[in-house]
Amino acid sequence: MPSATEQRIIDAAVRLFASQGYDATSVQEIVNAAGITKGALYHYFRSKDDLLFEIYRLLITAQSADMDRIIGLGLSAGETVREILASLVSSTAERVDETAVFVRELHRLGEERMTDFRAERRRYHETFLAVIEKGQADGEFSSQVPADTVVRIALGVVNQLPMWFRPDGPKTPGQLAGEIADFVLAGLR
Amino acid sequence: MPSATEQRIIDAAVRLFASQGYDATSVQEIVNAAGITKGALYHYFRSKDDLLFEIYRLLITAQSADMDRIIGLGLSAGETVREILASLVSSTAERVDETAVFVRELHRLGEERMTDFRAERRRYHETFLAVIEKGQADGEFSSQVPADTVVRIALGVVNQLPMWFRPDGPKTPGQLAGEIADFVLAGLR
DNA sequence: GCCACCCTACCGACCGGTCGGTATGCTCAC
DNA sequence: GTGAGCATACCGACCGGTCGGTAGGGTGGC
Missing domain, CATH: 1.10.357.10 (Tetracycline Repressor, domain 2)
Structure with a gap:
């Protein structure tokens, strides 16, 4: 079961990927949208x-x-x-x-x-x-x-x-x- | 009517975009595949x-x-x-x-x-x-x-x-x- | 016939900026 | 004290686009 932070990362990523595409979305945009930092993202995803x-x-x-x-x-x-x-x-x-x-x-x-x-x-x-x-x-x-x-x-x-x-x-x-x-x-x- | 060079650029781009996606394909890859240089590409396309x-x-x-x-x-x-x-x-x-x-x-x-x-x-x-x-x-x-x-x-x-x-x-x-x-x-x- | 002039087509080194990813360390629950 | 859960600062690679320059063919004045 994913933690709350993990879920927020996924939600933000899905929304951004859907509207802009995967490559056009930077990791920084994802963490901004999720209200976290890069450190948190790379803690949960490799x-x-x-x-x-x-x-x-x-x-x-x-x-x-x-x-x-x-x-x-x-x-x-x-x-x-x-x-x-x-x-x-x-x-x-x-x-x-x-x-x-x-x-x-x-x-x-x-x-x-x-x-x-x-x-x-x-x-x-x-x-x-x-x-x-x-x-x-x-x-x-x-x-x-x-x-x-x-x-x-x-x-x-x-x-x-x-x-x-x-x-x-x-x-x-x-x-x-x-x-x-x-x-x-x-x-x- | 497109010149031969122009057509080769388009053909190479279509093939690469189809297999890798637009963002994942660099301009350099396109010109390599088309056998030309960046100057030529930017001569034909803005x-x-x-x-x-x-x-x-x-x-x-x-x-x-x-x-x-x-x-x-x-x-x-x-x-x-x-x-x-x-x-x-x-x-x-x-x-x-x-x-x-x-x-x-x-x-x-x-x-x-x-x-x-x-x-x-x-x-x-x-x-x-x-x-x-x-x-x-x-x-x-x-x-x-x-x-x-x-x-x-x-x-x-x-x-x-x-x-x-x-x-x-x-x-x-x-x-x-x-x-x-x-x-x-x-x-x- | 020839040369000055220009134009299209093309070359490739380079630049500013962005991006994915990492290194390091703080903090707080147990 | 110790490890999970993060934050911050930073790195090196790469990318789209630019730009000064060149090769070669057409053209018109003489």
């Missing part, structure tokens, strides 16, 4: 890169846990797809800054961490894929469009969400999640 | 930012021209949507690096250029939106999912394309374009 990676880790961990929980419910393919999308859209809408940083700065991951990340994403991807393929095999979904393309489309929208979603916009995360799920499921009939 | 903006400009100009051309064909809503997606997916697949830079470094645009860009994107967005709304009004498309959400989904996939599309992958840009168009149109029935 490097600026480590701080970025910690943001990734928190996001990925939460998403994977959500996915596993939903799969565990044992719903039908259609209901599972709806639940996954609803949960993903909602959690992404609530953490737009984290997601924006994540999507934009992914390429900064070093070789080793990139490998780890790809493995985790692949697992996530294939879990989702399996749900759709099962739905297709059972005749619940149409097989007109390959399952992997459907997954790409569905996850693509979510990753792009930070580009246009605004918390003060006309639609609540819940509404949006419903509309997106409706559309994806309509495409699978 | 700043590193200008170079980035030129990359955006080329991409946006081409996309808008494609869209206008397709609208001008006077096809049905369904055929228009298919044509727009096919052309967008294909051109994006052919210029993954440009698109990756574009999506990732958008936030670096200054105030004025950002305003210009938003106006152009809005125009693009609303042209696409109008096609879908017309299809819905004519009864060619279902109105179950709001047209703006459909547009968001469709354009979202395209922007995410650089994240996973590989030219040496199993699917050609044409196949992919077809599958994506199929799925979007299936969701609109």
Whole structure:
């Protein structure tokens, strides 16, 4: 469990990285925004890169846990797809800054961490894929469009969400999640 | 029309920006990759930012021209949507690096250029939106999912394309374009 | 024919400033 | 007293951009 100071560093970093980008944000700006000093930051994080990676880790961990929980419910393919999308859209809408940083700065991951990340994403991807393929095999979904393309489309929208979603916009995360799920499921009939 | 040297600068910059990010790429790296010197680069571009903006400009100009051309064909809503997606997916697949830079470094645009860009994107967005709304009004498309959400989904996939599309992958840009168009149109029935 | 003049294209050493990171030491809870 | 939790001062590397200069080709006056 992170200390209060650690949490403030992460919060400040996420906000700044999201609005300016990782490289354009100096460590000094982060510590100023967090109301601490460099000494404190380097007490908790080994490097600026480590701080970025910690943001990734928190996001990925939460998403994977959500996915596993939903799969565990044992719903039908259609209901599972709806639940996954609803949960993903909602959690992404609530953490737009984290997601924006994540999507934009992914390429900064070093070789080793990139490998780890790809493995985790692949697992996530294939879990989702399996749900759709099962739905297709059972005749619940149409097989007109390959399952992997459907997954790409569905996850693509979510990753792009930070580009246009605004918390003060006309639609609540819940509404949006419903509309997106409706559309994806309509495409699978 | 850009000179050969200018073109080499742009090509090198696109490649480096795509693989490392804008800030992480130094001007020196660009000129080394292009086989020229800093003097030459600053002879053609006023700043590193200008170079980035030129990359955006080329991409946006081409996309808008494609869209206008397709609208001008006077096809049905369904055929228009298919044509727009096919052309967008294909051109994006052919210029993954440009698109990756574009999506990732958008936030670096200054105030004025950002305003210009938003106006152009809005125009693009609303042209696409109008096609879908017309299809819905004519009864060619279902109105179950709001047209703006459909547009968001469709354009979202395209922007995410650089994240996973590989030219040496199993699917050609044409196949992919077809599958994506199929799925979007299936969701609109 | 030729030379003075100029212009575009380009070179590369250099500068002011910024940045990530470190070294050192204080302080206070246990 | 001792280690976790910080603050402060500072370092060296690097970066975007500048600037004085050059190479070479075109052009017009004679």
